[in-house]
Amino acid sequence: MNHERAAAALDAADPLAAYRERFVGTDTDLVYFDGNSLGRPLKASAETLAGFVGGEWGDRLIRGWDEGWMDLPLTVGDDLGRVVLGAAPGQVTIGDSTTVLLYKAMRAAVAARPDRTEIVLDRDNFPTDRYVAAGIAKECGLTLRWIDVDPAGGVTVDQVAEVVGERTALVVLSHVAYRSAWIADGPAITALVHEAGALVLWDLSHSGGSVPLALDDWGADLAVGCTYKYLNGGPGSPAFAYVAARHLPVLDQPIPGWIGHADPFSMSEVHEPAAGVRRVLSGTPPVLGLHALSIALERFDGVAATELRRHSLALTDRCIERADALGLEVVTPRGHDDRGSQVSIRHPEAWAVVQALIDLGVVGDHRPPDLIRFGFPPLYLRLEEVDEAMTRLAEVLQSGAWKRWRGAERPTVL
């Protein structure tokens, strides 16, 4: 009880508290711990999208392309670079799905190291990253070199040091691991890979909007990530790609569309890639999705990354503390430096427990075979909700309410 009062007092005093009410649904009783999978919308998003359809699209019509749409992938990309990624202008673009951008980035990277034969990645990387890398290895005649990862951790600097060398073309890593929330050491691993003469591609899907990033300072080469988790762009919103300025002049990506052409409306015979990061683009920019993302990004503007980080750690600390008190096995790293904005708990009936929690108004998710995942978008979650969720978790475990879900038919996602 004292604990709960303390949470309420801390929440009230939190400098980020005012942001919460800008999101749809934060005035309901639902405890939403799956913003690491799909973030909540901003209230401004509904209004602005309706206004866009009637206004910019409906009124300006084709003229909209000359009045800003054509550059949206780059202007919103620059905003994302400044506010979230730690990237100077001209290196970020938005469009396609994360999968397609992973494909383009990996192909571009291996093309830039034509005499090398290996792609390094870890067995716990997100499935799409592994599938795309495997496909490219097959089509380009390369070998995959796997790093085995401690399931309660992630890829370490030492592990990377062990495998990179003169055969390495590319290292593909998630910055924050989707299962354990382990944070890989961005700057140290980047430096190490560069010493071996290779390139590194960072998947930032679980990082952007939740942990501090400084791609330019790391000396990063390539990065991609999704925008519908901690960045609140909406289900299936367009992904982003970062290409360090030094690589742009020679970046050769495999899907050359007219929008990435130096002069798109020349309709010329041969594709001449645009100067700069526009050459990453293939098809017509998804303006609706770019608008939704742009609105969502505005909310991060002016919020210090250190503030987000402080609150994120307060949330995950509190969750881990409560899980410890319940005698649960926490998989997420305990060290602040190693932990993203998520807590994963191992339980042999993880899926059933998550369903029983949803029945009680606490939405987390499950990753096979045995992880309960709670994600903590720091802009709209409160410490009180951690207490509420962990109290419900204790109830579910104590009452055995999860047992009625054993053997139930599973939907695809949750």
Next chain:
Amino acid sequence: MNHERAAAALDAADPLAAYRERFVGTDTDLVYFDGNSLGRPLKASAETLAGFVGGEWGDRLIRGWDEGWMDLPLTVGDDLGRVVLGAAPGQVTIGDSTTVLLYKAMRAAVAARPDRTEIVLDRDNFPTDRYVAAGIAKECGLTLRWIDVDPAGGVTVDQVAEVVGERTALVVLSHVAYRSAWIADGPAITALVHEAGALVLWDLSHSGGSVPLALDDWGADLAVGCTYKYLNGGPGSPAFAYVAARHLPVLDQPIPGWIGHADPFSMSEVHEPAAGVRRVLSGTPPVLGLHALSIALERFDGVAATELRRHSLALTDRCIERADALGLEVVTPRGHDDRGSQVSIRHPEAWAVVQALIDLGVVGDHRPPDLIRFGFPPLYLRLEEVDEAMTRLAEVLQSGAWKRWRGAERPTVL
């Protein structure tokens, strides 16, 4: 004057007249002849998108994926197949840009004909189609075999017959040519390509929603197209791909993401493609864009393709008749069977003329070097607007109003 009264009377009696008011902006004086580049939004789109943000996304959150989003690319794809493409269920999917889908479809096609060495296409095909084909030819060690096209026409059956043979892996053609609006003979060319043992990929970007399509009846193999022209999905809305059911079991596309996996949330080690057309998907479906498209598609439901076609031909007939009367050179074919829903007029100062027309409230567009393009989405255009536009065109040419645009700085698009 009699002519204009006749137009008003015909418009009033048109069975499609009631559809016009469902679109944003049709109550203004703007004559919008660029719906072949970006279609007008439906009034329902603004409202439904705002409702989606607050409701399905904001309230259901991650649960939305199990409540329909996961299947949206296929359910909206089936709708598109039924209402527009002439395709039985299970063969159409929506997602990615047209460019990315062209890449996947072409790669899949050449992989299905591994012993063949040529891709056939025409020099007047849309730039992206040519760029993607050239890129794939280079990466797969294939040769491009070009068809030269009469600029006032398009690819004929005889021309295809001349070049296809035992070396042909794939023929890539636009069904309706973006410059002249020539309609290629879908069924005849498909049959001819099949006789040669090759596959054909149809780009339907300028066909879908404007001319009758019957992909299953044609025996088509693969098709892709965009949804923001005559299908009113919004700027950069997601594209569609059709894969004939007989090809699906062996379809091997190069960007294997988790969403195209047989069991996405198994997060398994090796990518196993989903059965059916889901295997075309790579990344997370763009739900916002799919919703906008779904709303737009509803408007076609119940409209007979023959009605659309009848009105489209009435519009283009009238435009050509007026252009003839002005002594202008019409590039678009005169035969009804050969003409899409667009009229292109050659003029050495096409760009300047288009700008001067926009000044007078008539929005068409320009394609280099010398084409004025007027597009006629049959669901929301009236014969009166054709008269209005052609009267303004006559004024612009007579007054020389276009001359002030000569040498002006050109924006990117219009």
